[in-house]
Amino acid sequence: MIYILYGTDESRMRQKKGQLKQKYPEADVIVVDCQQPDADARLEQALDAGDLFATQKLIFADNASFLSSRNTTKIQPDLVTRRMETEDILVLTVNSEKLDKRKKTVKQLEKAAQVVPCLPLDAQAQRTYIREVMQEKGLSLDPDAFDWFCSHAGCDPMILESELEKLSVFSSHPSLADVTVLTTVEPVDNIFLMTDALSEKNALRLLAAYRNFRDQNMEPLAVVMLLAGQLRFLFQVRVLMDQGMTKQEIATRLAAHPYRTQIAMGNARRFEAADLMDLLEQLAGLEQGMKSGIMDKDQAFEMFCLRLLDA
16 A cells, blocks of 8 residues: 655644554554665665564655655655555655656556645635544534634644544534634734734734733743734735735745735735834834843833824
8 A cells, every 4th residue: 555645734744644653553664764875775675575474564755755856865766666566555755745747657656546635724725624624523513613713723734633623522513602712722813913903003902912822821022022923924925015926926935825925915905014114123122121121021012002002
């Protein structure tokens, strides 16, 4: 049995590998890093070596870039295609957005294997993925609860699965109230609330979002740095938008997730680049004040919020 895991989402890759270990708990796990100098010999030995006790092997061939357009290993795909009838489980993983189907041997492997994309979740893929996991866990949500979960749980596949597992243990059909109480909201959600408040110059909303972070035991300085990081990203997006770049061009230039870029573009439209730069300068001063210990950190952030009323 052959599996091919390809994509650039390391979290999803780890998740799929973990699921395969659970699927074959009795198998002996062998890991071969295809980037290593002796990887071709080690992989060949793992595939050819018989087991006296006929124990099935689960072989992870990591960094199998011979499946992509740029092979940085000494391994050629035919090393595997000659052994496709193996009774062991071979898992080929490659950090690449796509397989190089121009290669005949890669097409052979793709046809014989179970191919599992491990690509970052965008808004549409996130909802599809959530539905798939819900079905696996026998979980159903009403439309309002489903929408709330999708908007607040983030795009990390491992976190999404964990949160859905938590809901399914509580009930096979939790209500919206149950979902809002049980779901651990991604920190980025509160950051969006803070940027919304800044765009509206709403000091009370900004302070409320800050206190939500503090209720999660996040240090004031960490909140400031998280907010500054988000505003810095918005500033970069705003500048590139002003240059006429598209969402895909901006995501590529900033090496950012397309979904994150899409949300940031919506938020960036509420600001001028100069306003974002001014906020960043204020946060830099706030950060220095917190580090110096001149005043209480919570009071320092409250003063920052109150200055919005005078802006």
